[in-house]
Amino acid sequence: MGVTVLQPYPMPEGKSGAYIIDHLGKRLLSLGATHAGQFLVDCETFISTPQHGTPTRAVHVLHNSECPASTFSIIDNGTGKQVALVADNIFDLLMLKMTNTFTSKKQTKIESRGARFEYGDFVIKLGSVTMMEHFKGVLVEIEYKPCITLSYCWEMIREMLQGFLSINVGKEYPSYFTTQTIMNAMGQQQLHKQNDIYEPMDTIKQYLEQFTNYRKHVQMHSAMGGTVGPVMMNTVVGMGRP
Amino acid sequence: MDKLNLTLTAVKNLRSSVRQCFEQLADGTDGEGVEESRNKFVHDFQDRFGAINSQLREVEQLINGLQVPATAYHLGNTTFLAQETSQDRQALYPQLVNSYKWIDKVHDHSFLAFNNLNQNTLRRSYNYCSQKRQRLPFTSFNNDPDHIDKLLSEINHPPHTSYKVLRPFGSNAVAIVSISNVLKAAIVFKGVLIEWVTIKGYDEPLDHDDLWAESRYEVFRKVQEHAHSAMLHFFSPTLPDLAVKSYVTWLNSHVKLFLEPCKRCGKYIANGLPPTWRDLRTLEAFHEECRNS
Amino acid sequence: MAISSARESLSHALNNRFLPNLEYLLQGSILDSAVEHLMHRLKGLCDNVDTSPETFHDLEVCMSLRQPNTNQPLMLRVRRALGRDAPFQMRYLGQPEVDQRRPTLVRSCMDCACTNGILDFLTEMGFRLEFEYIAKGYMFRKGRMKITVSKLIKIVPGKQDMANEPISQSYIVELSVVAPTGQENVGEEMRVFAEQLKPLVQLEKIDYKRLGNIP
Numbered sequence: 001m002g003v004t005v006l007q008p009y010p011m012p013e014g015k016s017g018a019y020i021i022d023h024l025g026k027r028l029l030s031l032g033a034t035h036a037g038q039f040l041v042d043c044e045t046f047i048s049t050p051q052h053g054t055p056t057r058a059v060h061v062l063h064n065s066e067c068p069a070s071t072f073s074i075i076d077n078g079t080g081k082q083v084a085l086v087a088d089n090i091f092d093l094l095m096l097k098m099t100n101t102f103t104s105k106k107q108t109k110i111e112s113r114g115a116r117f118e119y120g121d122f123v124i125k126l127g128s129v130t131m132m133e134h135f136k137g138v139l140v141e142i143e144y145k146p147c148i149t150l151s152y153c154w155e156m157i158r159e160m161l162q163g164f165l166s167i168n169v170g171k172e173y174p175s176y177f178t179t180q181t182i183m184n185a186m187g188q189q190q191l192h193k194q195n196d197i198y199e200p201m202d203t204i205k206q207y208l209e210q211f212t213n214y215r216k217h218v219q220m221h222s223a224m225g226g227t228v229g230p231v232m233m234n235t236v237v238g239m240g241r242p
Numbered sequence: 243m244d245k246l247n248l249t250l251t252a253v254k255n256l257r258s259s260v261r262q263c264f265e266q267l268a269d270g271t272d273g274e275g276v277e278e279s280r281n282k283f284v285h286d287f288q289d290r291f292g293a294i295n296s297q298l299r300e301v302e303q304l305i306n307g308l309q310v311p312a313t314a315y316h317l318g319n320t321t322f323l324a325q326e327t328s329q330d331r332q333a334l335y336p337q338l339v340n341s342y343k344w345i346d347k348v349h350d351h352s353f354l355a356f357n358n359l360n361q362n363t364l365r366r367s368y369n370y371c372s373q374k375r376q377r378l379p380f381t382s383f384n385n386d387p388d389h390i391d392k393l394l395s396e397i398n399h400p401p402h403t404s405y406k407v408l409r410p411f412g413s414n415a416v417a418i419v420s421i422s423n424v425l426k427a428a429i430v431f432k433g434v435l436i437e438w439v440t441i442k443g444y445d446e447p448l449d450h451d452d453l454w455a456e457s458r459y460e461v462f463r464k465v466q467e468h469a470h471s472a473m474l475h476f477f478s479p480t481l482p483d484l485a486v487k488s489y490v491t492w493l494n495s496h497v498k499l500f501l502e503p504c505k506r507c508g509k510y511i512a513n514g515l516p517p518t519w520r521d522l523r524t525l526e527a528f529h530e531e532c533r534n535s
Numbered sequence: 536m537a538i539s540s541a542r543e544s545l546s547h548a549l550n551n552r553f554l555p556n557l558e559y560l561l562q563g564s565i566l567d568s569a570v571e572h573l574m575h576r577l578k579g580l581c582d583n584v585d586t587s588p589e590t591f592h593d594l595e596v597c598m599s600l601r602q603p604n605t606n607q608p609l610m611l612r613v614r615r616a617l618g619r620d621a622p623f624q625m626r627y628l629g630q631p632e633v634d635q636r637r638p639t640l641v642r643s644c645m646d647c648a649c650t651n652g653i654l655d656f657l658t659e660m661g662f663r664l665e666f667e668y669i670a671k672g673y674m675f676r677k678g679r680m681k682i683t684v685s686k687l688i689k690i691v692p693g694k695q696d697m698a699n700e701p702i703s704q705s706y707i708v709e710l711s712v713v714a715p716t717g718q719e720n721v722g723e724e725m726r727v728f729a730e731q732l733k734p735l736v737q738l739e740k741i742d743y744k745r746l747g748n749i750p
Contacts, residue, residue, distance in 0.1 A: 146500075159511055
């Protein structure tokens with residue numbers, strides 16, 4: 001498991017998602033990368049039924065085809081505390097045992113799927129994000145397998161991203177690695193994750209961050225257009241980051 | 243035991259008498275209806291028959307006198323006599339042919355290997371000095387465990403590097419070197435000489451029982467290739483300690499394997515790999531393609 | 536080829552009956568003084584005898600969640616190996632069925648390995664601690680049957696590991712198989728094995744409902 005960076009691809013005006021993916025894929029192949037299968041990352045969010053005195057809790061359940069035997073889940077207790085868990089796939093069935101307390105928000109089921117490329121020790125995934133069958137955007141995932149801390153190989157990853165995405169990527173570390181806030185016994189703490197040893201959970205958290213952005217986006221649109229009822233309004237899940 | 247022997251002899255006697263008796267019966271009379279010879283024949287037969295009877299009685303008596311042995315007799319290989327002896331059903335022949343072929347092959351290969359190894363002048367650990375040119379024997383492969391320990395502890399290593407010395411093959415040392423969170427290397431010593439180096443990623447297992455498996459990552463396989471050529475470069479049988487020290491210093495420069503751009507082209511990635519080559523003298527980083535041009 | 540989602544492959548496993556989700560269970564107990572004899576018998580009968588019997592020393596924590604519109608709280612048991620680095624094991628156990636026609640107790644069962652954040656995770660979900668104890672003992676294997684001989688140790692709150700004392704003067708013996716739905720011959724296999732442990736230990740299907748609300 002190496003360091004992975006997730007980068008949303010800015011959508012140019014008037015281009016379809018399929019076109020962008022095709023374009024990027026061709027560029028990768030001409031660079032010397034080889035096509036190596038498909039991938040899928042999906043996310044389903046369960047919301048606790050409102051009870052007196054307790055804030056609404058959200059359980060995000062994610063899967064990554066790169067770790068096919070694991071289910072990743074992150075609980076957000078509504079007050080900014082998050083707990084992450086990696087479990088066997090059976091965890092999905094256990095969630096179904098709690099349907100009286102935690103109900104799935106089917107409307108916000110979101111996934112990123114697409115082709116997987118390999119270039120040397122790099123793995124590049126071009127994912128098109130869809131929510132309820134609607135296209136939302138393009139997420140580019142890039143993994144450098146031999147390295148386990150971002151601070152060692154960020155410049156390499158940045159060069160790769162700039163090389164074939166031809167977008168400007170800042171010199172500073174991606175926001176996920178710099179503004180990680182966790183709560184523990186000592187209260188809130190800022191962690192600088194760029195020096196930590198990378199774990200599969202970090203990939204999942206980055207996906208959740210991006211997925212949440214896409215969901216917020218939907219809500220903003222619907223709030224402006226006023227076409228979607230209040231059901232959708234409730235679906236935005238706080239990520240504990242102001 | 244004596245009793246048993248007596249019984250066995252009695253059984254043997256009985257068997258031979260019975261056999262003689264039947265032989266006589268089979269031969270029949272010699273004359274043509276001569277009364278005398280016929281009588282003699284019957285008489286002989288009765289004699290033999292009587293002898294058989296008495297011998298049979300003797301055998302029975304002896305058997306009754308035998309004691310049941312407390313433990314089973316150990317019969318050695320004779321126990322196998324009762325088993326199937328037909329060659330076709332034992333499938334011995336194909337096995338025999340196979341093992342013969344094996345031995346033949348082993349013989350051939352070892353002969354070729356022996357010849358090849360003798361021709362190889364690059365032998366580093368062993369020096370078979372011919373008697374004509376008697377030289378001072380090298381001390382570099384002399385095996386003094388304390389010396390290696392002392393040597394490795396003397397190498398002033400940066401804080402991000404750690405050494406662990408194992409001796410899985412008797413007195414020869416294997417040093418497992420972890421360089422920061424970047425890579426792990428196993429250096430196999432023969433005396434003070436470096437025999438082999440394996441480079442692996444930080445998250446890959448590197449145990450003393452699996453020192454020869456290659457890394458699953460392309461970059462570390464490439465680094466290992468370079469590490470081998472550097473090993474030959476630093477090889478110095480006259481100053482073995484210095485060779486080890488400078489080699490380890492060179493190896494330590496890989497701490498910035500992913501952090502340094504190529505000195506020549508200024509880029510990080512070429513052909514999907516970071517600059518994997520470190521200059522032997524200046525320790526500067528180069529892509530494999532960039533170092534000679 | 537399109538890649539199938541984790542949920543799809545899970546329901547595929549359920550529908551095709553290769554997801555083990557039923558536990559067949561027989562239980563009994565044996566006095567401390569006689570446990571040596573049972574160990575010898577098991578060593579003779581079981582598969583993993585070439586090495587000494589596998590030991591375990593686990594802390595089991597039972598967490599419960601009271602859900603609206605249901606009478607029974609949802610119980611999840613989390614097991615952690617003490618003195619060994621292993622993933623936490625979370626286990627869901629359904630209501631036991633004691634069917635007269637079946638030779639064993641049958642209950643639905645889901646085992647799930649987790650990272651060590653599980654207790655914190657469950658607490659945030661609203662689960663509350665129900666009870667906890669330490670189980671220490673030996674594990675044997677015979678085919679797909681698992682036999683555990685374990686001592687239950689109660690936990691004195693506030694005093695870690697030190698003053699913990701056994702719950703009783705006996706060992707609990709459990710014979711269990713976790714198998715997919717629809718494999719009825721498992722019960723018979725277990726009954727035959729339990730027969731061989733008599734009269735040292737009488738393995739039975741224990742009806743918890745009759746015992747009242749003893750955990």
